[in-house]
Amino acid sequence: MPKNNKFYVTTPIYYVNAKPHIGTLYSSLLADVAARWNKLCGKNTFFLTGTDEHGQKLAECAKKSLLQPKDFVDLMVPNFKNTWKTFEINYDKFIRTTDEDHKLAVIKLIDQLYKNDDIYKSVYSGLYCVPDERFVVTNEAIKDEKNNYLCPICKRALIEVAEESYFFRLSAYEDKLLDFFEKNPDFITPKERMHEVVAFVKSGLKDLSISRKSVEWGIEFPLESEHTVYVWADALTNYLSGIGFAQKDKEQDFDYWWPADLQIMAKDILRFHAVYWIAFLMALKLELPKKMLVHGYILSNGNKMSKSLGNVMDPEKLAQMYGVEPVRYYLIRQMSINQDGNFILSELENHVASDLANGLGNLLNRTLTLALNNNLQKLKAPDAFNTETLALREKCEEAFRSFWDQMNHYSYHVALADLWTFIGHVNAYFHRMEPWVAAKKDKDLFYEIIYASCCSLYTIGVLLWPIMPGKMQELLKSLGHDFDLKNNYEQELRDNKWTKNFILTKIEPLFTRPENFSKKLEKPISESKEVVSNDTKTELSCDIIDINDFAKVYLIVGTILSCESVSGSDKLYKLQVDLGKMGIRQILSGIAKFFKPEDLVNKQGVYVTNLAPRKMMGYESNGMMLFAKDEIGNMKMVTVSGFVENGTRLS
Numbered sequence: 298m299p300k301n302n303k304f305y306v307t308t309p310i311y312y313v314n315a316k317p318h319i320g321t322l323y324s325s326l327l328a329d330v331a332a333r334w335n336k337l338c339g340k341n342t343f344f345l346t347g348t349d350e351h352g353q354k355l356a357e358c359a360k361k362s363l364l365q366p367k368d369f370v371d372l373m374v375p376n377f378k379n380t381w382k383t384f385e386i387n388y389d390k391f392i393r394t395t396d397e398d399h400k401l402a403v404i405k406l407i408d409q410l411y412k413n414d415d416i417y418k419s420v421y422s423g424l425y426c427v428p429d430e431r432f433v434v435t436n437e438a439i440k441d442e443k444n445n446y447l448c449p450i451c452k453r454a455l456i457e458v459a460e461e462s463y464f465f466r467l468s469a470y471e472d473k474l475l476d477f478f479e480k481n482p483d484f485i486t487p488k489e490r491m492h493e494v495v496a497f498v499k500s501g502l503k504d505l506s507i508s509r510k511s512v513e514w515g516i517e518f519p520l521e522s523e524h525t526v527y528v529w530a531d532a533l534t535n536y537l538s539g540i541g542f543a544q545k546d547k548e549q550d551f552d553y554w555w556p557a558d559l560q561i562m563a564k565d566i567l568r569f570h571a572v573y574w575i576a577f578l579m580a581l582k583l584e585l586p587k588k589m590l591v592h593g594y595i596l597s598n599g600n601k602m603s604k605s606l607g608n609v610m611d612p613e614k615l616a617q618m619y620g621v622e623p624v625r626y627y628l629i630r631q632m633s634i635n636q637d638g639n640f641i642l643s644e645l646e647n648h649v650a651s652d653l654a655n656g657l658g659n660l661l662n663r664t665l666t667l668a669l670n671n672n673l674q675k676l677k678a679p680d681a682f683n684t685e686t687l688a689l690r691e692k693c694e695e696a697f698r699s700f701w702d703q704m705n706h707y708s709y710h711v712a713l714a715d716l717w718t719f720i721g722h723v724n725a726y727f728h729r730m731e732p733w734v735a736a737k738k739d740k741d742l743f744y745e746i747i748y749a750s751c752c753s754l755y756t757i758g759v760l761l762w763p764i765m766p767g768k769m770q771e772l773l774k775s776l777g778h779d780f781d782l783k784n785n786y787e788q789e790l791r792d793n794k795w796t797k798n799f800i801l802t803k804i805e806p807l808f809t810r811p812e813n814f815s816k817k818l819e820k821p822i823s824e825s826k827e828v829v830s831n832d833t834k835t836e837l838s839c840d841i842i843d844i845n846d847f848a849k850v851y852l853i854v855g856t857i858l859s860c861e862s863v864s865g866s867d868k869l870y871k872l873q874v875d876l877g878k879m880g881i882r883q884i885l886s887g888i889a890k891f892f893k894p895e896d897l898v899n900k901q902g903v904y905v906t907n908l909a910p911r912k913m914m915g916y917e918s919n920g921m922m923l924f925a926k927d928e929i930g931n932m933k934m935v936t937v938s939g940f941v942e943n944g945t946r947l948s
């Protein structure tokens with residue numbers, strides 16, 4: 298395909314210090330929707346994502362987990378690949394910065410900068426944010442009440458660094474950058490972000506340190522082996538190495554795909570992309586990316602959802618509760634790309650119930666049921682349409698045009714809202730025309746109503762494919778059409794001729810009303826332990842304890858000998874537990890709502906036996922029984938898979 302018909306989209310490559318969450322999923326989902334949308338528009342697409350695996354932060358995390366850095370990152374990367382797979386994030390390449398071919402690209406970048414005289418050696422002395430891997434100038438840093446410097450972006454403590462470093466002459470690119478922004482006013486969406494970047498560059502650029510002498514976990518700096526490449530110079534290069542830069546036999550691939558057509562990120566890392574990255578590319582004399590799409594933050598109770606705040610939601614859990622595509626739909630429908638938005642479980646449930654189960658799902662269901670119950674399976678275009686149907690056909694064309702326009706301007710949430718207005722029109726038409734009456738009185742009219750619904754559903758199914766690919770393939774199949782990207786859908790939907798044939802098949806409802814998990818969980822999901830990880834422990838670096846800490850906890854297998862209710866409490870049971878050589882212990886546990894005593898007696902479980910004794914309702918408890926809660930809060934006993942001696946310690 299000619300180069301002007303290609304579409305190369307990228308996401309940030311994520312740090313692997315913690316599992317992906319809804320925030321990181323959102324960036325990847327936007328890229329997936331953009332790639333699928335461009336496929337639908339007939340473009341040849343390439344979608345790159347991956348993981349950022351070097352640097353001080355990752356080295357510290359690995360150390361805390363007593364692993365070598367490479368073993369640590371190898372352990373973490375599958376979390377990303379698995380979640381992307383669950384959510385149908387259909388990337389073409391997953392790049393890891395520890396890949397050998399990526400390293401070659403980074404070495405080439407540094408070599409070329411050096412040959413260009415864009416690099417010099419000096420000393421960096423200043424502040425550094427390890428969690429963000431960011432150098433911070435003193436006048437940008439904020440201070441806490443004890444006068445300690447904090448990062449202006451993530452508000453975490455800064456460290457002082459004084460070390461030899463190689464510098465990139467970023468200051469020399471000030472005018473070129475400003476000139477580029479002026480000539481390309483739409484380079485950054487939304488425009489406010491462009492203004493921020495321009496203001497930052499105009500305030501004066503300092504040269505950028507691109508090597509770290511005190512950090513071993515990184516790519517060896519080509520000019521001096523005692524240094525490693527600064528993690529951002531390493532990471533940004535992934536956008537080149539991912540499509541073959543500096544790789545033998547891949548020059549053609551690289552020439553074809555570069556420059557990137559769309560680079561997606563949240564506002565936290567815009568400066569790295571719009572300033573440092575663009576300056577590197579200018580230095581390499583490469584073409585510059587066409588567009589940067591900067592989305593807002595997904596918030597939880599008004600705060601940025603982040604690994605370090607520990608208020609993240611586990612996408613896998615949400616997929617289990619609501620299904621993958623309803624979650625995809627909610628994220629794209631509810632979050633206005635350019636603004637921050639709260640992720641609210643009850644809102645997700647409302648959208649799934651009203652938009653998907655009622656709005657779209659019911660329309661399909663009623664159309665198929667009514668048609669098939671009246672022996673209408675194969676449909677051809679009627680010779681003519683009445684005025685009501687013609688009006689609906691016109692609305693279908695408007696819906697297509699507005700959807701097409703909004704999607705091409707990255708207003709995905711508006712595109713979906715508008716399409717649901719059209720779904721409302723189709724439902725209203727269906728009601729008004731009373732096909733169930735026409736089925737008995739006027740077969741031609743009945744046929745026309747069903748046909749008009751099928752044409753509308755066909756358009757809806759094709760347009761929604763980038764957002765809910767699996768469900769829309771099912772929808773189209775129930776109308777007798779296989780989704781196939783070889784079709785020229787754009788032309789077909791633009792023409793809106795309504796001449797297609799349909800062969801109808803009944804299918805299971807596409808969407809069901811979700812269970813009301815948000816009510817069951819009582820607290821908002823962002824506070825709920827079932828779905829949200831505990832406070833700051835979510836970040837793996839904080840989760841990790843060393844083996845000596847673990848050794849302090851006695852986890853012992855024991856059998857419950859007896860179980861009694863505690864008078865005055867509807868929650869507590871008083872258990873006598875045989876812990877083998879540790880004797881028989883009285884342990885109180887708040888599990889009466891979940892088990893009958895006979896479910897527990899003679900069962901082997903796991904107990905923490907070295908907790909300080911605690912009094913509960915007048916009884917002393919000498920240990921704690923372990924349980925796991927399922928997503929709706931039911932307790933499941935933690936057991937061993939076969940019988941072991943009571944008193945056995947878990948190791």
Ligand code: ME8
Pocket residue numbers: 308309310311312313319320321323324349532533534535561562563564565566593594595596601602603
């Ligand atoms: O910054 N809402 O990696 P990172 C929306 N490795 N998006 C969010 C989000 C939230 N609450 N939280 C995270 C890095 N993101 C570097 C990138 S690229 C060469 C190197 C998304 O793991 C968003 O895209 O901290 C944000 O920019 C990115 O994750 C940061 O990911």
